[in-house]
Amino acid sequence: MTFNRFQGTDTYLATPELRNAVNVAIALEKPLLIRGEPGTGKTVLAEAVAESLGLELISWNIKSTSKAQDGLYVYDTVQRLNDARFGDGDISDIRRYIKHGPLGRALVSSKRVVLLIDEVDKADMEFPNDLLHELDRMSFSVTETGEQFTAHQRPIVIITSNNEKELPDAFLRRCVFQYIAFPEKNTMANIVRVHHPNVEDELLKEVLLRFYWLRDLPSLRKRPSTSELVDWIAALARGGVGIEALADELPFLGVLLKRETDVEIALSARR
Amino acid sequence: MFVDFFYHLRHFGLKVTVTEWLALVRALASGHSRADLNTFYHLARCLLVKRETDYDTYDRAFASFFHDVEHDINITDEILDWLEDPITPDISDEDRAKLEALDLDELLERFRETLEEQTERHDGGSRWIGTGGTSPFGHSGAHPSGIRVGGSGGGRTAVQVAESRQFRNLRSDRILDTRQIGVALRRLRRLNRDDGPEELDLDQSIDASARNAGEIELVFAPPKRNRIKLLMLMDVGGSMDPHTVLCERLFSAAHAANHFKEFEYRFFHNCVYAKLYTDIARWKGEPTSDVLHNLDHTWSIVFVGDAWMAPYELLSVGGAIDYFHRNTRPGIAWLQEIRRRVSNSVWLNPVQRRHWSAPSIQLVHQVFPMFELTLDGLTEAIDVLRGTRPNRPQIAPADSDDRRYA
Numbered sequence: 001m002t003f004n005r006f007q008g009t010d011t012y013l014a015t016p017e018l019r020n021a022v023n024v025a026i027a028l029e030k031p032l033l034i035r036g037e038p039g040t041g042k043t044v045l046a047e048a049v050a051e052s053l054g055l056e057l058i059s060w061n062i063k064s065t066s067k068a069q070d071g072l073y074v075y076d077t078v079q080r081l082n083d084a085r086f087g088d089g090d091i092s093d094i095r096r097y098i099k100h101g102p103l104g105r106a107l108v109s110s111k112r113v114v115l116l117i118d119e120v121d122k123a124d125m126e127f128p129n130d131l132l133h134e135l136d137r138m139s140f141s142v143t144e145t146g147e148q149f150t151a152h153q154r155p156i157v158i159i160t161s162n163n164e165k166e167l168p169d170a171f172l173r174r175c176v177f178q179y180i181a182f183p184e185k186n187t188m189a190n191i192v193r194v195h196h197p198n199v200e201d202e203l204l205k206e207v208l209l210r211f212y213w214l215r216d217l218p219s220l221r222k223r224p225s226t227s228e229l230v231d232w233i234a235a236l237a238r239g240g241v242g243i244e245a246l247a248d249e250l251p252f253l254g255v256l257l258k259r260e261t262d263v264e265i266a267l268s269a270r271r
Numbered sequence: 272m273f274v275d276f277f278y279h280l281r282h283f284g285l286k287v288t289v290t291e292w293l294a295l296v297r298a299l300a301s302g303h304s305r306a307d308l309n310t311f312y313h314l315a316r317c318l319l320v321k322r323e324t325d326y327d328t329y330d331r332a333f334a335s336f337f338h339d340v341e342h343d344i345n346i347t348d349e350i351l352d353w354l355e356d357p358i359t360p361d362i363s364d365e366d367r368a369k370l371e372a373l374d375l376d377e378l379l380e381r382f383r384e385t386l387e388e389q390t391e392r393h394d395g396g397s398r399w400i401g402t403g404g405t406s407p408f409g410h411s412g413a414h415p416s417g418i419r420v421g422g423s424g425g426g427r428t429a430v431q432v433a434e435s436r437q438f439r440n441l442r443s444d445r446i447l448d449t450r451q452i453g454v455a456l457r458r459l460r461r462l463n464r465d466d467g468p469e470e471l472d473l474d475q476s477i478d479a480s481a482r483n484a485g486e487i488e489l490v491f492a493p494p495k496r497n498r499i500k501l502l503m504l505m506d507v508g509g510s511m512d513p514h515t516v517l518c519e520r521l522f523s524a525a526h527a528a529n530h531f532k533e534f535e536y537r538f539f540h541n542c543v544y545a546k547l548y549t550d551i552a553r554w555k556g557e558p559t560s561d562v563l564h565n566l567d568h569t570w571s572i573v574f575v576g577d578a579w580m581a582p583y584e585l586l587s588v589g590g591a592i593d594y595f596h597r598n599t600r601p602g603i604a605w606l607q608e609i610r611r612r613v614s615n616s617v618w619l620n621p622v623q624r625r626h627w628s629a630p631s632i633q634l635v636h637q638v639f640p641m642f643e644l645t646l647d648g649l650t651e652a653i654d655v656l657r658g659t660r661p662n663r664p665q666i667a668p669a670d671s672d673d674r675r676y677a
Contacts, residue, residue: 016313028294081487173290175321177320179323218516219516
């Protein structure tokens with residue numbers, strides 16, 4: 001068991017505590033649960049881990065209709081029924097109709113992979129509980145064929161949550177948990193540099209000042225996030241907006257604020 | 272000392288389980304303890320604390336626990352001591368079973384072996400020694416020097432980090448933003464099949480197809496819909512002014528939540544009398560009896576108000592704060608009638624619970640179950656409306672004499 005395997009990548013800056021959490025999760029072979037505001041780079045973390053360890057990434061994007069079973073495999077009965085009606089293919093071999101889902105693929109893979117279960121809280125309340133057994137044992141069986149699959153190498157499981165729903169305790173107990181706080185100014189400057197290496201220091205300073213001022217407005221409905229800041233800087237660069245303009249107005253405000261009421265709040269607070 | 276930390280955290284209200292604690296022991300025993308208290312702070316947090324709302328509690332617990340520690344702690348010895356005598360009297364049977372399932376003797380023996388090996392190879396440098404990956408223990412060649420208070424590199428020490436309590440704002444009993452309220456309100460739903468555009472009913476289709484000797488037959492049914500109808504009654508003006516921002520947030524979240532079958536809102540000042548208002552300025556009103564007439568048991572009512580007023584505003588005829596009302600019926604009678612009509616009703620109070628001893632709050636609390644307007648309070652209130660929490664107002668104290676306020 002070794003720690004300090006994941007160190008971040010060129011394009012992803014991980015704070016020491018986040019690196020620590022990733023490495024603990026890898027070493028203890030527990031799923032890593034990442035929570036934080038939208039736009040704090042939760043999903044990108046999985047890509048960074050896969051990239052830095054040279055492993056394949058399998059993503060499972062959870063929707064409100066997602067079922068745990070779908071992640072393992074789907075028995076395509078409709079296809080089989082159709083084949084039976086129209087006489088296509090060999091319908092006696094059920095395995096042909098078993099389609100592995102993302103979790104299933106991560107478990108049957110001969111190599112170690114990174115499995116991203118993205119936005120786990122979007123699904124039904126019971127969804128995380130349904131995953132417990134498979135995540136604990138790292139094995140599953142296909143009832144229809146009686147086949148049993150066990151992971152050769154336990155995948156590195158990274159789970160993200162936007163906190164829309166409270167997750168069950170039993171599920172939380174098994175995870176390593178890390179909350180990604182919204183980056184403070186210095187970290188944010190570094191993050192922006194990764195995306196816009198050529199932005200001038202003075203401009204960046206001014207942009208960040210405006211950005212955090214906006215975020216601190218108390219009555220804002222939706223606070224702008226990292227990705228919106230990166231877009232804003234891109235818009236400012238394209239539009240050729242200089243520091244002077246930033247001092248008096250907020251150009252391209254629509255890139256940062258997506259609600260009419262928020263724009264009004266920001267504009268009236270300027271006065 | 273080491274295991275004390277476990278109880279210390281639990282004492283602070285963190286629900287750390289034995290399973291999680293053992294994961295921490297495993298991580299420490301396998302070499303993660305070489306670092307300073309800073310690393311330990313983060314390591315323990317990511318394994319023991321599973322909600323950012325608990326980060327602040329963890330910080331407080333951590334700070335108070337390690338604040339007085341001046342000497343070096345050898346964490347390895349601590350674990351050894353703990354493994355020798357892990358069953359403390361106040362551990363529950365369930366937890367005991369979990370511990371026994373781990374085969375502690377074996378664990379301890381293996382741990383000792385690796386430690387001995389480690390002493391022998393102490394000069395060997397940073398080689399990792401394990402027993403083929405199956406052992407829960409491995410360790411670094413360097414003897415874990417234990418946890419030192421005062422982090423390295425001039426950064427802030429873990430205690431300082433903990434003491435700064437930067438996660439204070441994440442506590443679930445403190446903040447409420449629109450989105451969180453929205454999330455909480457989303458739990459308020461009662462699903463039923465209703466009329467509306469139809470969708471494929473898979474179970475029925477399979478059933479029908481089977482009856483049809485395998486010839487596929489599709490069955491359609493209306494989808495499930497939320498049936499909750501919500502009336503929000505908000506106190507505006509006067510003593511509610513300091514709570515405006517909070518109430519606006521609640522209101523906008525409820526308004527934006529499009530999953531209610533019906534959502535209505537009315538305003539009042541201090542207490543409900545014969546009229547309820549559709550605007551905050553309280554110009555446009557309609558008789559309360561009309562509003563009540565349109566309600567039935569399928570509705571839920573959420574009151575938002577501080578219930579902070581002179582007792583006579585509740586108890587006297589003509590006691591309304593806006594004198595032009597000249598109410599012929601005391602406010603409390605209106606509240607009681609609303610409660611009778613819609614028992615699925617709760618009162619959210621932006622005033623902190625410790626101030627609820629005010630007479631008017633007590634009186635209202637005896638009509639409606641009352642909760643603080645915090646995330647926790649809102650969740651509890653919603654549980655009442657969902658029927659998963661007893662719907663009971665406060666019981667009037669035996670010696671109370673309501674007349675004395677009149």
